[in-house]
Amino acid sequence: AAEPNSGKTYVIGTDITFAPFEFQDVNGKFVGIDMDLLEAIARDQNFKYEVKPLGFNAAVQALESGQVDGVIAGMSITDERKQKFNLSEPYYDSGVVMGIKENNDSIKSYEDLKGNKVAVKTGTEGYRFAESIAAEYGFRIVPFDESSQMYDDVKTGNSVACFDDYPVLRYGVEQNNGLKIVTEMEKGGSYGFAVNKGKNQELMDKFNTGLANLKTSGEYKTILGKYLGEDG
Ligand code: GLN
Numbered sequence: 001a002a003e004p005n006s007g008k009t010y011v012i013g014t015d016i017t018f019a020p021f022e023f024q025d026v027n028g029k030f031v032g033i034d035m036d037l038l039e040a041i042a043r044d045q046n047f048k049y050e051v052k053p054l055g056f057n058a059a060v061q062a063l064e065s066g067q068v069d070g071v072i073a074g075m076s077i078t079d080e081r082k083q084k085f086n087l088s089e090p091y092y093d094s095g096v097v098m099g100i101k102e103n104n105d106s107i108k109s110y111e112d113l114k115g116n117k118v119a120v121k122t123g124t125e126g127y128r129f130a131e132s133i134a135a136e137y138g139f140r141i142v143p144f145d146e147s148s149q150m151y152d153d154v155k156t157g158n159s160v161a162c163f164d165d166y167p168v169l170r171y172g173v174e175q176n177n178g179l180k181i182v183t184e185m186e187k188g189g190s191y192g193f194a195v196n197k198g199k200n201q202e203l204m205d206k207f208n209t210g211l212a213n214l215k216t217s218g219e220y221k222t223i224l225g226k227y228l229g230e231d232g
Contacts (some may be wrong), residue, residue: 009048010203012038013059013068017148020171020227021074021092021191022053034072036223037091038193041210047203055145057123060194069200070207074165076125076189086200087192088207091220095188096129097166099179101154107161108182113139119150119159125188126163151177171228 014022014034022032030051042049054062060075062068064084076094077087100107107113110133118139120127127143134141142159144150150162155178166185173179193207214220 007048009050010069010200011052011067012049013052013054013062013071013073015056015059015073016053016146018056018074018165018168019175021168022072033092033223033227034074036226037211037214037220038072040214040219040223041207044213045206045210047206056121057145060123063194063196066196066199069195070203071194074168074191075194076165077192078125078189081194084197085194086197086204087194088204089211090190090192091211092167092191092224094165094167094191095185096126096163097169097181097185098161098163098183099151099154099169099173099181100161101157102178102180104160104180110137110183113137113161115139116160117142117158119144119153119162121145121147121150121164124164126165129186129188130163147172151179154179167228 014030017023020032021034022030025031030053035051038049038051052068056073059068059071059073063071074094077090081087098110114137116139118130118134119142120130122143122145130141142153144153147164147168150164151172153159154162165188169179169181173181195204211220
């Protein structure tokens with residue numbers, strides 16, 4: 001007998017630009033580690049889906065209000081999110097790091113942020129981390145919706161630094177985005193796929209089974225290598 005939801009097209013929310021996890025290629029197609037993993041898992045587990053690039057915070061809110069079935073967006077697995085969402089097995093280890101302008105030689109540590117502005121992205125772990133040390137180091141937070149807007153604010157010199165996920169900032173720096181990293185990564189949560197608690201359990205089961213299959217087949221490693229090179 002056919003599975004009850006076999007004909008369903010799942011709606012999956014994602015970030016707009018969070019390379020190398022999701023971004024548009026030259027043809028406007030959404031690509032990246034998250035997009036390729038989802039595509040391969042859907043093929044392996046035989047389900048249909050549609051991706052909605054809403055932005056990170058908007059995607060998480062859309063999930064909470066039931067407007068999307070799932071979110072894959074370099075979303076860190078945290079205790080707070082586990083209260084609201086059902087998170088998959090981790091698929092990539094991450095953490096928060098500080099980025100500063102490439103030609104800035106005066107910021108070497110959090111102490112140097114004193115009296116300055118720091119760009120953060122609403123609804124992210126980077127925001128939470130910056131907020132948690134803002135009073136101690138005496139800086140002010142400037143919130144943005146997109147990672148690219150944060151980077152621009154640092155490049156124009158309005159903010160002296162930003163906090164974003166290490167693999168994303170490192171990828172950007174390697175692509176000459178005008179920033180550099182001068183501090184160590186803070187310990188952070190691994191990325192997971194999210195559905196609402198008590199909803200779309202079959203989708204979560206398929207994601208986890210598909211992910212395990214991709215790890216066994218070597219396709220998981222191939223996808224990471226495609227975006228991160230050999231040491232990905
Ligand atoms: N990993 C971070 C978080 O979950 C940022 C995700 C993102 O900006 N797409 O908060």
